[in-house]
Amino acid sequence: MVGRHSKLITLFIIMIVLILIMSAALPDKFLRLINFQSMASQIPEYGLLSIAMMIALITGGIDLSVVSITNLTGVVAALILKNLITPEMPGMQAFFMMALAVISAIALSVVCGFINGIVVTKVGVPAILATLGTQGLFLGIAVIITKGYGISSFPEKFLLIGSGKLGVIPIPFIIFIFVVLMIYGFLNKTKLGLSMYMVGSNPMVSRFAGIKNDDVLIKTYMITGLLSGISSVIMISRVNSMRPGYGYAYLLQAILVAILGGVDPSGGFGSVIGVVMAIIILQVLQSGFNILSFSPFFKKFIWGLMLLVVMVINFFVEKYQQRAKKLGVQA
Numbered sequence: 001m002v003g004r005h006s007k008l009i010t011l012f013i014i015m016i017v018l019i020l021i022m023s024a025a026l027p028d029k030f031l032r033l034i035n036f037q038s039m040a041s042q043i044p045e046y047g048l049l050s051i052a053m054m055i056a057l058i059t060g061g062i063d064l065s066v067v068s069i070t071n072l073t074g075v076v077a078a079l080i081l082k083n084l085i086t087p088e089m090p091g092m093q094a095f096f097m098m099a100l101a102v103i104s105a106i107a108l109s110v111v112c113g114f115i116n117g118i119v120v121t122k123v124g125v126p127a128i129l130a131t132l133g134t135q136g137l138f139l140g141i142a143v144i145i146t147k148g149y150g151i152s153s154f155p156e157k158f159l160l161i162g163s164g165k166l167g168v169i170p171i172p173f174i175i176f177i178f179v180v181l182m183i184y185g186f187l188n189k190t191k192l193g194l195s196m197y198m199v200g201s202n203p204m205v206s207r208f209a210g211i212k213n214d215d216v217l218i219k220t221y222m223i224t225g226l227l228s229g230i231s232s233v234i235m236i237s238r239v240n241s242m243r244p245g246y247g248y249a250y251l252l253q254a255i256l257v258a259i260l261g262g263v264d265p266s267g268g269f270g271s272v273i274g275v276v277m278a279i280i281i282l283q284v285l286q287s288g289f290n291i292l293s294f295s296p297f298f299k300k301f302i303w304g305l306m307l308l309v310v311m312v313i314n315f316f317v318e319k320y321q322q323r324a325k326k327l328g329v330q331a
């Protein structure tokens with residue numbers, strides 16, 4: 001437990017130091033309200049996917065289909081917004097159509113998560129292979145529906161979800177904070193949340209403790225799907241368009257954030273607080289890269305390199321802690 005707390009403290013120090021460095025190096029561009037608003041608007045999309053990835057990793061699995069679920073549900077919502085809402089439609093009717101688009105996207109995302117859970121538990125396919133397969137399946141369906149073309153120009157009121165502000169705070173960031181608080185409470189205060197940690201720590205022990213592992217895993221992937229659906233609604237409303245394959249780079253970022261946030265890839269441990277700090281670290285770096293006009297390809301190289309470095313560091317830190325524990329027991 002001490003090691004886990006030390007990881008959170010280390011993350012907090014890294015986050016503060018990075019913000020101070022960016023503030024000192026780029027004070028006229030980084031320390032601006034518009035820059036912080038921009039960062040707050042971008043965080044929810046991959047932030048929610050990172051939380052989803054954390055939940056899957058906690059149970060000892062992984063969900064490689066989160067971005068494809070986001071794409072498929074975003075396409076469905078976009079089609080409803082584009083085809084069922086007309087300029088002459090009364091305001092209340094248009095509102096109900098927008099609500100239908102949001103509900104349809106979220107409901108479909110839960111169904112996609114349910115499919116992942118069934119393939120993992122009832123068919124017995126390892127999570128990494130199951131979600132790799134559904135990743136292609138969901139994205140393929142989105143491409144077939146749209147024939148590869150983009151969908152754009154949604155109602156202005158719908159765009160408030162992704163680009164509106166409450167005072168100076170972007171609405172998508174408010175949604176993100178609300179979801180983070182709900183997930184924090186869920187993981188730490190509910191029976192299902194605690195069962196996820198137990199299943200990830202030791203599936204055999206959790207089964208003997210009376211936990212229905214399959215039910216827990218199915219619900220886990222339904223929740224990761226739900227978070228992907230919320231991300232898709234924010235995504236299409238922010239950019240006012242949807243095209244299959246959009247946000248594909250978010251998958252690597254979601255895995256990077258989860259690992260950087262201290263989530264154990266083998267399952268059993270993950271902290272919402274740690275993941276949120278990792279999200280902030282990544283977004284501060286992203287903002288600095290954008291200000292300095294770094295190439296998107298260079299940014300992908302940096303994310304991949306960071307993931308490898310973090311995993312290597314975590315490996316050696318864990319080995320050191322295990323050795324110190326053995327020495328302590330022997331002494």
